[in-house]
Amino acid sequence: MAARHEEIAEELRQAIDRGEYPVGGPLPTETDLSARYEVSRGTVRQAVATLTAEGRIGSRQGARRVVLGNRRSQSFAELRSFAQWAAAMGRTATGRVLDQHRRPANAEDAEKLQIKPGEEVLQVLRVRGLDGEPVLLERNVYAAWMADAVERLPAECTSVVQALYDDIGMIFAYGEHVIDAVAAGAEDARLLDIRRGSPLLRIRRVTTTPAGRPIEWSDDRYVSGTVSFTVANSIGSNPLARQAGQI
Amino acid sequence: MAARHEEIAEELRQAIDRGEYPVGGPLPTETDLSARYEVSRGTVRQAVATLTAEGRIGSRQGARRVVLGNRRSQSFAELRSFAQWAAAMGRTATGRVLDQHRRPANAEDAEKLQIKPGEEVLQVLRVRGLDGEPVLLERNVYAAWMADAVERLPAECTSVVQALYDDIGMIFAYGEHVIDAVAAGAEDARLLDIRRGSPLLRIRRVTTTPAGRPIEWSDDRYVSGTVSFTVANSIGSNPLARQAGQI
DNA sequence: CAGAATCACTTGTCCGAACAAGTCGATGAC
DNA sequence: GTCATCGACTTGTTCGGACAAGTGATTCTG
Secondary structure (H helix, E strand, C coil), X not given: CCCHHHHHHHHHHHHHHHCCCCCCCEXXXXXXXXXXXXXXXXXXXXXXXXXXXXXXEEEECCEEEEECCCCCXXXXXXXXXXXXXXXXXXXXEEEEEEEEEEEECCHHHHHHHCCCCCCEEEEEEEEEEECCEEEEEEEEEEEHHHHHHHHCCCCCCCCHXXXXXXXXXXXXXXXXXXXXXXXXXXXXXXXXXXXXXXXXEEEEEEEECCCCCEEEEEEEEEECCCEEEEEEEECCECCEEEEECCC | CCCHHHHHHHHHHHHHHHCCCCCCCECCCHHHHHHHHCCCXXXXXXXXXXXXXXXXXXXXXXXXXXXXXXXXXXXHHHHHCHXXXXXXXXXXXXXXXXXXXXXXXXXXXXXXXXXXXXXXXEEEEEEEEECCEEEEEEEEEEEHHHHHHHHCCCCCCCCHHHHHHHHHCCCCCEEEEEEEEEECCHHHHHHHCCCCCCEEEEEEEEEECCCCCXXXXXXXXXXXXXXXXXXXXXXXXXXXXXEECCC
């Protein structure tokens, strides 16, 4: 939290949460805010653009900005790390590796990790829980250059992201998520201790370094009723898309 | 498409799709782009910020921007309207109203639509299909001031959003989506012609006008295997959040 | 030769200004 | 009283400039 516009964004968030700017009511004008915080209008605009992207405020040319809600959603930092997210919710995360082995990359691995088929990859199967109850089955495939660091992790490691950061300074930066629902297969049901055919929320994603190099791709399956995802979107900020077929 | 920075963003998207800037490779510098398009650096930055928010390119201070992918995802305009989205995919959308009646608002309605309990709301149950096959069950609750316009819609209306725009100029601007997976109940199964207990992808959302006034809230259930959602996120742009419990 | 220091380059932040485009209430005409 | 017009106000776009912060290749040092 160094940049002035981030500080202002955070102060505005707190002001909204305090009810200083009631839901449905107007936000002060850019001119007012720039005078209050003694910054230029451009800096204020950066701050309110952040809140607009978060879905907290609405914006229309010519009219005052409107407070849309004071819900505090988890930030993307918590999304990247299951453990950090659980901690922020006041719950304890667990994690256990069930299977871990190296194998040659198939066509899907090669495409997603931008490597050649046949190159070695590391496949990991983890179960993760909240307060002891299993809620998530994680199937990861790591690129070869990450395999050593991943294999050094303890089997009961709760925060993979944190451990890899501490170990080799790896930062998981970007992700692309595909969300759908599937029925639990036989293996899913056994490992998550649910009935076969139970609905699971599936998130498939590819994670890369800040430099754009793919680190891993994964297939996460959440037990229905334990976890939900929220997406806020607005005109001018459109991160969500819907796609048909090829599921 | 009037603003120069939007034009530049679109040209960059197309250039990436053409392979002019290969995936994993660097984007030209801001200085290069501002010279090429004869705009200031600030305008270029707005354009690349759009692509960054879309997850197409990565960005780190000090290093060149990196092309992360050339996937073309549907824009939010298509997301808002099932019919427009289907048309963009080259498929035909159908829609049919199964039930429509007015009733007093309960506590949940009141909270989500920011009205008082007991005020009249309009509840609508729709089935929507792609190429004739039912894929989506939509339960909507509209605020009273929208009810007349909704009731004027034909029962087989394919695009509610478009019809309401043509009719009364209503624009559905903002939305907040909660995504999870549920098992199909008896009614869900009958109306969607699937087996009871089949996994459904559930999207609950609240839609508001550009001025922040809630229009409707809805519970959409997609048949598994027909539709998926993609979310791109990156450091500095975090529209996705995960929440536990209270589902 | 390995590691540290340097340096050109790139992105991030911030400023001040000007004009365009749109909103919304007040005013005035009918 | 209703409607159109007007005008103050607000947000959107774009410019040009300046400096800070970080990267990566090169050069220098031990």
